[in-house]
Amino acid sequence: MIPPIANRFVAGESPATALEHVRTLNDRNINAIVNLLGEHYDSRSPAAADAAEYRTLVADIGDSNLEACISVKPSQIGLDVGEDVFRDLLEEIVAEATDRDVFVWIDMEDHTTTDVTLDAFEAMTTTYDGNVGVCVQANLERTREDVERLADLPGKVRFVKGAYDEPAEIAYKDKAAVNRAYRELLEYAFEHFEDGIAVGSHDPAMIEHAIDLHEEYGTDFELQMLMGVREDAQEELAAEYEMWQYVPYGGRWKSYFYRRVMERKENLFFVLRAILDR
Ligand code: FAD
Numbered sequence: 001m002i003p004p005i006a007n008r009f010v011a012g013e014s015p016a017t018a019l020e021h022v023r024t025l026n027d028r029n030i031n032a033i034v035n036l037l038g039e040h041y042d043s044r045s046p047a048a049a050d051a052a053e054y055r056t057l058v059a060d061i062g063d064s065n066l067e068a069c070i071s072v073k074p075s076q077i078g079l080d081v082g083e084d085v086f087r088d089l090l091e092e093i094v095a096e097a098t099d100r101d102v103f104v105w106i107d108m109e110d111h112t113t114t115d116v117t118l119d120a121f122e123a124m125t126t127t128y129d130g131n132v133g134v135c136v137q138a139n140l141e142r143t144r145e146d147v148e149r150l151a152d153l154p155g156k157v158r159f160v161k162g163a164y165d166e167p168a169e170i171a172y173k174d175k176a177a178v179n180r181a182y183r184e185l186l187e188y189a190f191e192h193f194e195d196g197i198a199v200g201s202h203d204p205a206m207i208e209h210a211i212d213l214h215e216e217y218g219t220d221f222e223l224q225m226l227m228g229v230r231e232d233a234q235e236e237l238a239a240e241y242e243m244w245q246y247v248p249y250g251g252r253w254k255s256y257f258y259r260r261v262m263e264r265k266e267n268l269f270f271v272l273r274a275i276l277d278r
Helices: 004-008 015-027 044-063 083-099 111-127 143-150 175-192 204-217 231-238 254-262 265-276
Strands: 031-036 068-072 104-106 132-137 156-160 197-200 221-226 242-249
Touching: 015 031, 015 044, 015 068, 015 242, 031 044, 044 068, 044 083, 068 083, 083 104, 083 111, 104 111, 111 132, 111 143, 132 143, 143 175, 156 175, 175 197, 175 204, 197 204, 204 221, 221 231, 231 242, 254 265
Parallel strands: 031 068, 031 242, 068 104, 104 132, 132 156, 156 197, 197 221, 221 242
Antiparallel strands: none
């Protein structure tokens, strides 16, 4: 069982608890991106098991009236085992999801996976008529070129600052440089993309920049934030813009919860307070 303090960031261990959370979000005009927690499997069997759970999940979402899609990590569905395993399992998920009219996001992991992930995205989004999205990271110097390539493809692109500690030879290490790169990527996207822009950030300055660009170019966009982070802002923004919340669930919640707690001292205080209040 997930302890109540972890429930702020993780929607339980089962698909049923995750979908229950999605329903409460939808009631607040927020859509959901459901993610089964799991990564870096070194054999096919857990990867195939997670892929099977995603297929059931998209069927459940398809049968419901929920506004929800899914997001999958490449190393969760076999990338560490082999590119062919990843491609096969991804296609099984995307085929089922497309049948059910459920959108599929591909999360982006560290820079060693960027090429394989973008190639798989291109193949899937072309075959399945734009029913797929991929994440790109502003902290990688290569991303501007990647985004130029993605501009001509169907599907969606999620812009994030980047969560992985990358080598200085290929990445911006300084916060200001990452922010500058993020702003420039958004500028390029709002000017050149027809649609399909997702702004995956909690940063008020980046969100304001996206809104200004939307007003300047008229290009549609959506906002994406994590469960448990700036939830009040999510609700406020949802009144005016398309808002999606990333909703992780599953038995492998501990390392994800730990990352959320350690990334910000306010989160650490929240956990300590919850423990002391018991
Ligand atoms: P930061 O640069 O961390 O913070 C900037 C400002 O935002 C802060 O000063 C504060 O004002 C506000 N803020 C940030 N966090 C909080 C908080 N907890 N509470 C209150 N205010 C806050 N990364 C990947 O590498 N690959 C992915 O596939 C990926 N997918 C993602 C999907 C979604 C929906 C989101 C939201 C993020 C994803 N990320 C992913 C993570 C991303 O790369 C960043 O590491 C993460 O979002 C932190 O950057 P930020 O832009 O939110 O703001």
